[in-house]
Amino acid sequence: MREIIITVATISSISGVLAFLLSLANKTIGNYGEKTVTINDEKDYIVEGGETLLSALIEENIFIPSACGGKGSCGYCKVKVLEGGGQFLPTEKGYVTEEEREQGIRLSCQCKVKENMKIEIPEELFNVEQFETTVTKMEDLTDKIKLVRLEFQDGKEMDYKPGQYIQILTPIYKESFEEIYRAYSITTPPSSKNAIELFIGYAGGICTTYVHDYLKEGDPLSIVGPFGDFQYREGDKEMVMVAIGTGMAPIMSILRYMAEKGIDRKVTFYFGARTRSDQYMMDELEELKEKLPRFELKLCLSRPTEQCNWTGEVGRVTDLLEKFEENGENKEAYLCGSPPMIDAVIPILKDKGFKEEDILYDKFE
Ligand code: FES
Known part of the structure; x- marks a missing residue:
């Protein structure tokens, strides 16, 4: 058993180091210089070339939805690319339909900014913000699901719709070499503007391990949001x-x-x-x-x-x-x-x- 744990830990460490070296190589060897990303034909952003479009936009405080932390496995990070972006990649295939592809839809976590780009994103994404919060409650709901209450710092408030979600920015910690975003639905109603609650199930991933094994009441936590079209629809159906x-x-x-x-x-x-x-x-x-x-x-x-x-x-x-x-x-x-x-x-x-x-x-x- 001990050998298995050591082997798993060694493999995880090697993968982490390799991922770090790859991203470093990408930034240094593939030096594309500064590029301009034009959004919705009205705003220009000067970004560092060579990064994924998703990361480059985050640097500019524009948060495209992402539930998998840019791993190309959720399909949430779609944007319409009108110019630039390079070739459509095999990793995008499973998430972008043929029809979407013809319209220029790409996964922003997969395509890189190697040239000037023109893209389109929904206007509401300009309202998505990063919030600094404090964990004020953690409670075991089951042996795998925790309730986590986050209060916004500095008197800030979030406007959201019932059904929407936020993304937690998981910090670097003992078991993870990189900061990653993971999506969690808000459980509170929109009237709760200065605090939200989440149900976080343990799934063995970077974020759920952090929340279940490391996060505690009083800790700070950064989140971005709100996101999502899964919302309550007014009506009488x-x-x-x-x-x-x-x-x-x-x-x-x-x-x-x-x-x-x-x-x-x-x-x-x-x-x-x-x-x-x-x-x-x-x-x-x-x-x-x-x-x-x-x-x-x-x-x-x-x-x-x-x-x-x-x-x-x-x-x-x-x-x-x-x-x-x-x-x-x-x-x-x-x-x-x-x-x-x-x-x-x-x-x-x-x-x-x-x-x-x-x-x-x-x-x-
Ligand atoms: S597919 Fe998940 S962030 Fe791009």
Whole structure:
């Protein structure tokens, strides 16, 4: 066992050093000098050539969404490149459709600034800011999920919509050689402007390891945001929400917002967990029924044990939907969780008559 740990630690260290050397080589050997990035045909930024477009824009305090820290595995960092950017790369293929490619869509974490560029980004990204926060609460919700409360320093406030997310800037620490951004949904309603809360599940990655094993109350933490089109839509359609694990986070923000505003819409929340100890926020969800009279909570466990003493539904959220959802007419769906869960739920909803444009989803990588 000890040998395995040493081997893993050695490989991680070597990879970290190699990544550092590569980025250093990129900056020194590939010296492209200063380049101009023109955004939306109106603003010019002089940036250091050779960096990825994503990094170059961050240096200018322009934050393009990114859930994977620039690793090319989330597909969030799309921008429209009108000029420059070089050849379309194989690493972009899985995330940029043929149609998008024809329009010049690129992954900003993959294409590098080697020449002057002209790009287009949504105007709202100019409003995304970096905030310095202080961790004021950390609580174990399950053995893998922590609630983290962040209060903004210097009296700053954030305007966001229910369902949106922020990115944590994970600092360099004992187990990571680089600063990286990771995305987490806000669980609080927009009325909470000077503090937000997140549900952060342990996944073994750089950020979740930092949060679970190193971060503590009183620590500072930088975040950027808000981001995301997965937002509560005003209207009177019946709402169907589906989540597993920390996918509950943006759903909580939406439900809390509706409760605060006294929005009386029929809403059914399907939440799946493995065992009873993976269920959390159950008391608050029950209490929400008092403020949202047409709110229904449907739970299932996929692997209940004897200790669970569970008499409810057994199976996955897909089984729940098959059983309880009948007709998708005049309904809208909010899905949040792992990509396989969302990929499994969408066809079920479409079969039941949900329109494609009424299925909103947020895939957690
Ligand atoms: S940041 Fe994730 S794919 Fe570019």
